[in-house]
Amino acid sequence: MKVLFVEDEPVLIEEMVDYFSTQGYLCESASTYARAEEKIETYNYDIVIIDIGLPDGSGMNLIPRVSRSSEETGIVIVSAKNSLTDKLEGLNLGADDYLTKPFYVEELNARLHALYRRKMLKGNRHIIFDDFVIDPLSKTLSFKNKEISLTKKEYQLLLYFIVNKERVVSKPSIAEHIWGDYFDQSDNFDAVYVHLMNLRKKLNQTSGKDYIKTVYGMGYRFSAA
Amino acid sequence: MKVLFVEDEPVLIEEMVDYFSTQGYLCESASTYARAEEKIETYNYDIVIIDIGLPDGSGMNLIPRVSRSSEETGIVIVSAKNSLTDKLEGLNLGADDYLTKPFYVEELNARLHALYRRKMLKGNRHIIFDDFVIDPLSKTLSFKNKEISLTKKEYQLLLYFIVNKERVVSKPSIAEHIWGDYFDQSDNFDAVYVHLMNLRKKLNQTSGKDYIKTVYGMGYRFSAA
DNA sequence: TTTAATTCTTTAGAATTTCTTTAGAATCAG
DNA sequence: CTGATTCTAAAGAAATTCTAAAGAATTAAA
Numbered sequence: 001m002k003v004l005f006v007e008d009e010p011v012l013i014e015e016m017v018d019y020f021s022t023q024g025y026l027c028e029s030a031s032t033y034a035r036a037e038e039k040i041e042t043y044n045y046d047i048v049i050i051d052i053g054l055p056d057g058s059g060m061n062l063i064p065r066v067s068r069s070s071e072e073t074g075i076v077i078v079s080a081k082n083s084l085t086d087k088l089e090g091l092n093l094g095a096d097d098y099l100t101k102p103f104y105v106e107e108l109n110a111r112l113h114a115l116y117r118r119k120m121l122k123g124n125r126h127i128i129f130d131d132f133v134i135d136p137l138s139k140t141l142s143f144k145n146k147e148i149s150l151t152k153k154e155y156q157l158l159l160y161f162i163v164n165k166e167r168v169v170s171k172p173s174i175a176e177h178i179w180g181d182y183f184d185q186s187d188n189f190d191a192v193y194v195h196l197m198n199l200r201k202k203l204n205q206t207s208g209k210d211y212i213k214t215v216y217g218m219g220y221r222f223s224a225a
Numbered sequence: 226m227k228v229l230f231v232e233d234e235p236v237l238i239e240e241m242v243d244y245f246s247t248q249g250y251l252c253e254s255a256s257t258y259a260r261a262e263e264k265i266e267t268y269n270y271d272i273v274i275i276d277i278g279l280p281d282g283s284g285m286n287l288i289p290r291v292s293r294s295s296e297e298t299g300i301v302i303v304s305a306k307n308s309l310t311d312k313l314e315g316l317n318l319g320a321d322d323y324l325t326k327p328f329y330v331e332e333l334n335a336r337l338h339a340l341y342r343r344k345m346l347k348g349n350r351h352i353i354f355d356d357f358v359i360d361p362l363s364k365t366l367s368f369k370n371k372e373i374s375l376t377k378k379e380y381q382l383l384l385y386f387i388v389n390k391e392r393v394v395s396k397p398s399i400a401e402h403i404w405g406d407y408f409d410q411s412d413n414f415d416a417v418y419v420h421l422m423n424l425r426k427k428l429n430q431t432s433g434k435d436y437i438k439t440v441y442g443m444g445y446r447f448s449a450a
Numbered sequence: 451t452t453t454a455a456t457t458c459t460t461t462a463g464a465a466t467t468t469c470t471t472t473a474g475a476a477t478c479a480g
Numbered sequence: 481c482t483g484a485t486t487c488t489a490a491a492g493a494a495a496t497t498c499t500a501a502a503g504a505a506t507t508a509a510a
Contacts, residue, residue, distance in 0.1 A: 152496080153496080419471090
């Protein structure tokens with residue numbers, strides 16, 4: 001779960017990044033409109049949290065850009081004033097939720113959770129494909145009620161595949177979602193290969209099926225019922 | 226955990242009952258003031274969630290009745306309007322928390338969790354898992370009527386695990402809940418390790434079971450019946 | 451068609467990170 | 481002051497992650 005915080009108050013950024021990192025999110029931040037724009041164009045996020053009042057522009061204008069760059073991305077607006085027009089404008093532009101400053105990080109967390117549920121759990125508590133069940137709370141994968149132990153990277157990888165079910169995901173985008181933008185482009189993707197194969201093997205050994213297909217030269221595609 | 230929802234909107238009732246049932250709560254509902262009054266007098270609930278605006282009376286008047294029938298019961302008020310006086314009046318009458326409509330069930334869940342935690346710390350109800358009994362009043366743990374001495378930190382830790390049963394809790398979040406806000410992120414978590422191991426050892430030595438599983442790189446998970 | 455280049459699979463082990471455990475120093479409460 | 485608790489530090493263990501390398505498969509080029 002990769003999240004971008006667009007916010008100019010350093011203290012708030014720090015608080016949010018600290019908190020949500022411990023919650024298992026992959027956190028990045030942008031403190032200006034320009035930087036946010038750049039990051040949004042370059043990378044892919046699952047959720048973007050946008051403060052409206054930025055020093056060099058209104059966060060409102062970022063909303064369409066996010067939607068354009070990826071339909072999947074959830075958008076939460078944060079604003080200092082509790083203005084109904086602001087709220088409506090934001091939601092109209094395509095934001096998924098709205099929060100007024102000041103707020104508790106716990107509340108933002110609850111909203112992100114709700115958004116997460118709507119986006120990928122679609123109202124369910126578990127993610128289910130075939131005889132597999134993923135419980136995000138206990139971070140476990142099980143096959144016919146028997147737990148399959150996954151490492152952190154394998155678990156993240158699996159979730160990324162689930163979100164992009166039936167779609168071809170490229171190796172660079174996998175790397176970006178699992179390592180963040182600290183990931184050096186010049187690095188080779190050997191690590192991705194290894195984790196991918198380990199996950200593939202575990203899924204295959206327990207079910208006998210091949211869930212992850214290789215699309216030569218393009219990436220991988222995860223398919224399941 | 227038995228919960229009563231006093232709410233007249235059928236859709237909302239359904240949503241809440243659905244959600245909280247999957248969260249392991251035992252859910253009941255009352256859609257009128259009269260029905261709620263009746264249920265409160267007759268049965269015992271751990272938590273009552275009251276919508277102020279009921280068709281046949283103000284939910285506000287239910288608050289003293291709940292307190293009278295059982296001091297233990299937690300009360301959360303829900304109201305359509307974000308009125309400060311409403312909020313203050315409710316809290317004055319003995320409500321534990323206040324929530325404005327519309328809200329996300331996730332958010333209510335977070336509040337119930339917090340409430341549960343608070344109640345458990347000072348309430349006199351016993352917490353039971355397997356052959357263990359925790360008496361929050363005397364802050365003691367016993368196994369088959371034999372007391373197990375726990376230090377303060379071990380006790381807090383155990384309670385935090387119980388509240389988050391079956392969930393993966395990260396080390397930072399453990400630290401935050403036990404040492405509070407002034408816990409420095411830059412501190413290393415050695416102390417957490419130590420207390421955790423001590424608790425783990427005590428539980429294991431008395432019961433022979435392993436209650437606390439390490440989820441490598443993510444945190445720990447407590448499981449019990 | 452054959453060859454070369456690229457991309458992918460697989461394995462093994464090195465490097466790193468995270469966890470466990472112990473012991474003793476510091477701190478706190480009675 | 482004394483004893484219990486809490487914290488720090490450090491060493492070793494364990495698990496994960498990464499690197500590297502060799503071979504297989506696929507595509508592109510000759």
